[in-house]
Amino acid sequence: xxxxxxxxxxDGLGKALAxxxxxxxxxVTILGRSREKLEALVADLRGRFPVATVxxxxxxxxxxxxxxxxxxxxxxxxxxxxxxxxxxxxxxGGDGVTSVPALDAETMEVNAxxxxxxxxxxxxxxxxxxxxxxxxxxxxxxxxxxxxxxAYNASKAALxxxxxxxRNRLAPFGVTVSTVKPGFVGTRMTAGxxxxxxxxxxxxxxxxxxxxLEKRHEVFYVYRRWALLGLAMRHAPRxxxxxxxxx
Amino acid sequence: xSALPPxxxxxxxxxxNVSVSPVFRPGSLDALREALxxxxxxxSKPVFRGAGRSYGxxxxxxxxxxxxxxxxxxxxxxxxxxxxxRAGAGLTLxxxxxxxxxRGFWPPVVTGTMHVTLGGAVAMNVHGKNGWKKGTxxxxxxxxxxxxxGCRVEEIAHGTRAFDDVVGNWRLPDPIVxxxxxxxKVATGYLDVEATAAPNLAATLAGLDGAxxxxxxxxxxxxxxxxxxxxxRSVLHVANxxxxxxxEPRGLSVEEQVADIHTGPVPAPVLLLGLKLTAxxxxxxxxxxxxxxASLLGGRxxxxxxxxxxxxxxxYLPGWNEAYRPGGFIQYQLFVPRDAAEAAFERALDLQxxxxxxxxxxxxxxxxxxxxxxGYALDGFSLALxxxxxxxxxxxxxxxxxxxxxxxxxxxxxAYKAKDCVGSVERLAAARGAA
Numbered sequence: 001x002x003x004x005x006x007x008x009x010x011d012g013l014g015k016a017l018a019x020x021x022x023x024x025x026x027x028v029t030i031l032g033r034s035r036e037k038l039e040a041l042v043a044d045l046r047g048r049f050p051v052a053t054v055x056x057x058x059x060x061x062x063x064x065x066x067x068x069x070x071x072x073x074x075x076x077x078x079x080x081x082x083x084x085x086x087x088x089x090x091x092x093g094g095d096g097v098t099s100v101p102a103l104d105a106e107t108m109e110v111n112a113x114x115x116x117x118x119x120x121x122x123x124x125x126x127x128x129x130x131x132x133x134x135x136x137x138x139x140x141x142x143x144x145x146x147x148x149x150x151a152y153n154a155s156k157a158a159l160x161x162x163x164x165x166x167r168n169r170l171a172p173f174g175v176t177v178s179t180v181k182p183g184f185v186g187t188r189m190t191a192g193x194x195x196x197x198x199x200x201x202x203x204x205x206x207x208x209x210x211x212x213l214e215k216r217h218e219v220f221y222v223y224r225r226w227a228l229l230g231l232a233m234r235h236a237p238r239x240x241x242x243x244x245x246x247x
Numbered sequence: 248x249s250a251l252p253p254x255x256x257x258x259x260x261x262x263x264n265v266s267v268s269p270v271f272r273p274g275s276l277d278a279l280r281e282a283l284x285x286x287x288x289x290x291s292k293p294v295f296r297g298a299g300r301s302y303g304x305x306x307x308x309x310x311x312x313x314x315x316x317x318x319x320x321x322x323x324x325x326x327x328x329x330x331x332x333r334a335g336a337g338l339t340l341x342x343x344x345x346x347x348x349x350r351g352f353w354p355p356v357v358t359g360t361m362h363v364t365l366g367g368a369v370a371m372n373v374h375g376k377n378g379w380k381k382g383t384x385x386x387x388x389x390x391x392x393x394x395x396x397g398c399r400v401e402e403i404a405h406g407t408r409a410f411d412d413v414v415g416n417w418r419l420p421d422p423i424v425x426x427x428x429x430x431x432k433v434a435t436g437y438l439d440v441e442a443t444a445a446p447n448l449a450a451t452l453a454g455l456d457g458a459x460x461x462x463x464x465x466x467x468x469x470x471x472x473x474x475x476x477x478x479x480r481s482v483l484h485v486a487n488x489x490x491x492x493x494x495e496p497r498g499l500s501v502e503e504q505v506a507d508i509h510t511g512p513v514p515a516p517v518l519l520l521g522l523k524l525t526a527x528x529x530x531x532x533x534x535x536x537x538x539x540x541a542s543l544l545g546g547r548x549x550x551x552x553x554x555x556x557x558x559x560x561x562x563y564l565p566g567w568n569e570a571y572r573p574g575g576f577i578q579y580q581l582f583v584p585r586d587a588a589e590a591a592f593e594r595a596l597d598l599q600x601x602x603x604x605x606x607x608x609x610x611x612x613x614x615x616x617x618x619x620x621x622g623y624a625l626d627g628f629s630l631a632l633x634x635x636x637x638x639x640x641x642x643x644x645x646x647x648x649x650x651x652x653x654x655x656x657x658x659x660x661x662a663y664k665a666k667d668c669v670g671s672v673e674r675l676a677a678a679r680g681a682a
Contacts, residue, residue: 001263001577001641001669025645051649053670076310079670080265128254128267131573174573214638 003027003078007061007118008088010037012187013137016206017087018045018054024210025051029078031059031070031088061088061114062106071121083213084122085135086115086159091189096148104151111155116162123166126175134170135178135213136163140226142181143233144241167218179219180209183226198223249285257296257313259303260568262575263636263668266307268294274318276394276424283397283422286312295422297367298339300360302578303668305371305417316366319424322346330430331389336366336423341562343428344555345501352430353554355387360561366423371665372415374624375558376466376486378614379459384428385414385619392425400424415621417664433554436498437489438464440552444542448479448596452589452628455613458485464557467611470535471599471632478596481611482542489551498553507556510563523570531607574636577644577668579651582614585627587658592630598650599632602643606632623661631666645669652678 003026009018010032021028022045032038038056045054055077059070075081090110092103119134126132141149142156160179167177184190184199200208205222212220221227251269258265271282271293286293294308296315307313319335320342326332330352334343340354341361347353356368356375363373369391372383381387388405391413395401402425403409413419441462445451451467458465462485469481491497498504510518525531561567568576583591592611599605610631617624634644648669655662655671656678662671 001574001636001645024642025649026641051646072310075267079304079309080307125267129256129265131265 001026002082003029003080004083004085005029005031005074005078005081005122007031007059007084007086008033010034010041012189013182013185013202013205013209014087015041016202017085017210019203020206020210022049022052022054025049027053027055027078029055029057029074031057031061031074033058033060061118062109064114064117067114067117068121071118071125075125080129081122081125081132083133083135084119084126085137085213086119087137088114089137089139089155089189091149091152093193094149099150107151108155108158111152112158112162115159119162119166123170123175127170127173129175131174133176133178133213133216134163134166135180136160137180137182137209138163140181140183140221140230140233143230144236146241146244176216176218178213178217180213180222181220181226181230182209182222185222198225249281249288251285251289251291251312257307258299259305259307259668260300261302261577261633261668262568262571263577264304264307264575266304266309266313268308269312271312271314272318273314273316276319276400279314279316279319279394279422279424280397282314283394286314287397292420295366295370295419297337297364297370298362300358300363300367301371301417301665302576303664303666304670305664305667306367314422316422316424317364319366320364323425325350330432331427332430333425333427334365336369336391336426337364339364340368341559344504347430348436348499348501348504348554351432351434351499353433353436355429355431356381356384357558359559361555361559362562365426365428369414369423369426370417370419371663372617372619372622372624373665374612374614376464376484376612378612378624378629379465380463380615382615383415383617383619383622383624385622387429388414389427389429391423391427393419393421394424395421397421411620414619415617415623433488433499434491434497435489435495436500436504436554437551438486438554438557439489439549440484440486440557441547441549442542442545443483443485443547444539445481445483447477448589448593451479451481451483451611452592454481454483455611455628456585458483459613461485461487463487465613468538469609469611469630470539471596471606471609472532472535473539474596474600479592480539482539484557486552486557504553504555507553508563509556515564518564519567519570522564522567532605535607571635574638574641576633576635577648578631578633578666579648579668579671580629580631580663580666581651581655582623582625582629582661582663583627583655584625584659587660588628591654591658591660592628594654595630595632595651598647598654602647602650604634604640604643604647606634608633623663625659625661627660629663 009030042056138160139156163179185205273279291311293312296306317337320337324333464486467481614624616626
């Protein structure tokens with residue numbers, strides 16, 4: 001019976017999450033950049049899960065002017081919203097030593113700035129509604145800056161900290177804010193990357209995330225062992241990170 | 248251009264549906280005009296809300312502002328000879344009966360709560376327990392006045408096409424501002440109520456059908472937990488006007504009407520707490536069983552009850568819906584043609600058992616066919632069900648609701664917007680439009 005709005009769900013983990021919620025019969029509204037992908041996904045989910053109410057709203061999160069209208073459109077077609085989940089994200093690989101300012105800026109724009117804009121709108125909506133849940137797919141990569149992709153680390157750090165602030169701001173209004181740090185998930189983003197471990201298949205990761213959001217967990221990883229690694233990462237001394245390579 | 252007021256939480260009565268909307272509360276026709284002008288200048292289309300007693304999303308607006316009409320609640324005129332009262336659309340049935348009962352009149356059709364507005368009642372074309380004899384409220388409305396295009400008041404008489412377009416139109420573009428309703432002259436404010444037990448579904452439907460000509464009010468309280476040979480067992484309550492007798496009180500005062508409302512020896516706050524603890528739990532099974540067993544023990548008992556006590560059971564415990572927070576609850580009312588009713592209701596009960604979501608309160612009524620093109624009532628029966636929404640039952644509950652949709656589609660049944668919390672009315676319309 002939940003009504004869920006997913007931002008960035010035409011691919012990867014977001015798509016898997018859309019499937020999980022559609023399978024549960026819920027209302028699922030997907031915001032995605034590509035109209036073709038969006039329409040195909042909505043048609044597919046409607047066909048496979050007739051109990052669910054699936055809708056799509058075209059929205060390129062890099063287009064700042066589009067965010068507010070898209071947010072209101074999403075609320076209107078969903079009826080109301082119990083969970084607003086920001087999943088849009090990009091990761092530009094590189095050679096690990098050269099910064100590409102244009103790509104770094106885009107990373108910040110999609111992963112952090114657009115998230116701040118949309119989640120801010122959602123936060124205002126939920127504060128008045130006095131219930132519900134906001135979530136963001138952040139990353140363990142946001143816990144420390146690494147040599148491989150400083151912009152990605154920074155964008156996820158910004159998202160995590162923004163979500164933490166919203167959590168504290170909205171707690172008195174009965175709204176839960178959850179930060180998800182999935183760990184490695186088997187999607188296009190991670191495909192072919194060397195040195196990965198504990199990789200969760202997207203469908204399994206999505207199911208675990210949906211279950212833990214349902215239980216209103218506030219900060220969590222997909223596999224619990226990541227929490228230990230996260231703890232170690234956050235407290236490891238700086239000199240260690242100078243010797244560690246990517247990711 | 249004036250700005251919209253700050254957004255507020257606007258909830259359906261079931262507390263499951265919610266919108267965040269700017270809310271206007273006009274207290275006069277001019278204030279209403281001003282509110283509509285503000286909406287228009289902001290490019291937003293408002294939804295008109297009465298007292299917010301629809302269970303679902305009918306009076307919320309996810310896409311814009313809400314105009315609450317309860318401020319337009321004056322009684323503008325009354326003709327004693329015909330019984331026609333003209334009143335603001337925001338007047339509630341509660342205000343109306345308190346005004347009319349000392350004059351010897353009672354609204355011809357009332358809902359299970361007195362806290363619905365006249366405008367909302369017309370826009371939903373509500374029914375009561377006298378659905379067979381008296382139909383829906385639209386049958387008794389002489390005329391409605393609409394504020395057309397935000398400026399001029401236009402009176403629309405019963406029987407015209409424009410009238411047919413207003414009754415049961417819950418997404419009216421223009422608000423109803425006044426309603427002329429033909430009240431019923433009553434000799435006393437009392438009813439003679441008879442309660443009988445019907446041991447199964449067939450007996451329940453036959454009992455209601457058999458009583459519909461001899462009794463004005465006919466309703467069954469079904470125990471959805473019963474299964475096997477007892478599937479569909481109910482307590483039937485039928486009632487007729489109590490005739491005036493020499494030397495007997497006539498009950499035509501607010502005090503006498505209210506005096507008949509008993510919640511038993513337990514104070515209301517304690518009952519409310521009890522409800523909160525049991526509403527979502529299997530304990531309701533025993534409440535239902537107890538109710539049925541009591542009626543068996545009582546035999547065919549006849550009691551005298553005030554109109555208010557008989558009609559407005561939902562008002563016995565003010566604020567009862569709050570017990571269902573945080574998830575709220577949903578209603579589903581299936582309207583099914585007479586000949587299809589037994590099979591359809593049997594399936595509706597079986598589905599609840601199969602999915603493990605059983606309605607804690609179920610009401611069966613007999614209806615006559617609706618006379619309006621946006622109508623939902625048909626010559627047949629309705630079964631109204633309510634279900635708390637919890638984290639555990641959410642997936643099963645929505646699957647159940649969609650199974651009810653499919654059931655209605657297959658047997659030519661209808662859903663009712665005042666009870667609709669999950670978009671069934673729209674889904675059925677879309678499926679029928681596509682077919």
